[in-house]
Amino acid sequence: MTPTVAVNPRMLMLARDSRRMTQKGLAEASNTSQSSVSRAEAGLDRPSRSTVDAWAAVLRYEPALFEQADSTVLPRTPLFRKRAALKKADTDATAALLRIRCRQVDAMARAVEIPEESVPKVNLDKEGWTPSQAAQWVRAKWRLPPGPVENMARLVEDHGIVVARLGGVGDAFMGVSIVEAGHHPIMLVSSDAPGCRDRWTLAHELGHIVLHHRDNDVLEDCEPEADEFASEFLMPAHEIRHQFGPRLGLAALAQLKRHWRTSMQALLMRARQVRRISDAQEDRLWRLISARGYRRQEPVDIGVDQVEIIDEMVRVHLEELGFSVADLAKALWLREEEFRQVFLRGRAPDPSGTDDASVDPGPKPRLRLVE
Numbered sequence: 029m030t031p032t033v034a035v036n037p038r039m040l041m042l043a044r045d046s047r048r049m050t051q052k053g054l055a056e057a058s059n060t061s062q063s064s065v066s067r068a069e070a071g072l073d074r075p076s077r078s079t080v081d082a083w084a085a086v087l088r089y090e091p092a093l094f095e096q097a098d099s100t101v102l103p104r105t106p107l108f109r110k111r112a113a114l115k116k117a118d119t120d121a122t123a124a125l126l127r128i129r130c131r132q133v134d135a136m137a138r139a140v141e142i143p144e145e146s147v148p149k150v151n152l153d154k155e156g157w158t159p160s161q162a163a164q165w166v167r168a169k170w171r172l173p174p175g176p177v178e179n180m181a182r183l184v185e186d187h188g189i190v191v192a193r194l195g196g197v198g199d200a201f202m203g204v205s206i207v208e209a210g211h212h213p214i215m216l217v218s219s220d221a222p223g224c225r226d227r228w229t230l231a232h233e234l235g236h237i238v239l240h241h242r243d244n245d246v247l248e249d250c251e252p253e254a255d256e257f258a259s260e261f262l263m264p265a266h267e268i269r270h271q272f273g274p275r276l277g278l279a280a281l282a283q284l285k286r287h288w289r290t291s292m293q294a295l296l297m298r299a300r301q302v303r304r305i306s307d308a309q310e311d312r313l314w315r316l317i318s319a320r321g322y323r324r325q326e327p328v329d330i331g332v333d334q335v336e337i338i339d340e341m342v343r344v345h346l347e348e349l350g351f352s353v354a355d356l357a358k359a360l361w362l363r364e365e366e367f368r369q370v371f372l373r374g375r376a377p378d379p380s381g382t383d384d385a386s387v388d389p390g391p392k393p394r395l396r397l398v399e
């Protein structure tokens with residue numbers, strides 16, 4: 029008898045979605061029948077080992093990925109922050125990558141101690157609060173000093189949320205967060221965004237985690253609430269109000285951007301929210317921003333806030349637990365090439381193959397190895 033494989037239908041689907049392939053496309057590329065793909069995804073058949081290997085080769089994953097359990101990880105509501113409408117295929121692909129990324133983080137998280145998730149939650153209706161008041165409350169609870177948040181990514185990581193950056197997900201994708209019992213909460217953000225937009229997305233996603241944890245949250249209300257939260261969290265009204273002078277212009281917005289590390293456009297909206305600008309003045313500035321192409325690309329480059337947890341998990345495996353790059357790639361069901369692209373960006377190629385003295389040890393790790 030041919031050996032068969034207990035494929036988890038959902039994992040096969042996620043793997044296929046993450047590569048933007050249809051059942052038909054996968055079948056053709058792997059020289060298998062479409063019915064074998066669709067029957068496996070419906071949980072009707074156990075496909076043969078050779079069929080599964082052929083799918084894995086086309087999808088560029090280790091076959092073991094298809095056998096992983098699908099315990100939870102599905103977010104109740106995937107909260108996508110969009111710049112424009114996302115195509116369904118893009119949303120599916122990104123959601124699938126996110127779920128695979130969650131499993132990879134879980135697989136590595138056994139070896140290091142990640143801070144417990146400690147994001148305070150609030151029910152706005154019950155408290156009678158605005159999202160801005162919730163943002164002030166979180167800033168106070170976390171004892172943030174006045175002024176701009178120093179490193180938005182590290183701040184959320186210090187409260188137990190793993191930040192993963194994902195490249196090549198297109199312009200429309202901004203971020204999504206996933207908080208599920210038994211898993212480390214993850215914020216997945218685009219790695220292609222400039223620093224100020226990245227900070228905004230992280231603050232917006234934090235807003236979702238603080239505010240939106242009930243089953244009856246209405247998605248349409250969630251987006252403006254998360255934006256209001258982000259705005260107050262990054263630019264507290266009582267501090268910024270008096271920094272908008274009477275003749276606010278582009279130069280002043282650029283100056284404020286350097287200080288607050290939020291975009292000129294976010295600052296202009298903030299000036300209106302705190303009523304420091306007339307309608308005519310605001311219209312004039314929006315026209316100038318458009319005319320100069322700042323909607324696509326603004327002046328004043330803000331560096332991207334550095335993240336740490338995933339890098340540290342990878343480092344511990346490679347440097348302390350005796351994994352080679354190939355071992356770790358395989359443990360995360362990836363081809364080595366993709367593993368390097370996703371997890372080793374900006375790192376020395378392979379610590380085992382390099383002279384110790386040439387490797388910059390970087391900042392002292394904050395995570396403790398679990399013994």
Ligand SMILES: [Zn+2]
Pocket residue numbers: 107108109232236250251254
């Ligand atoms: Zn959102």
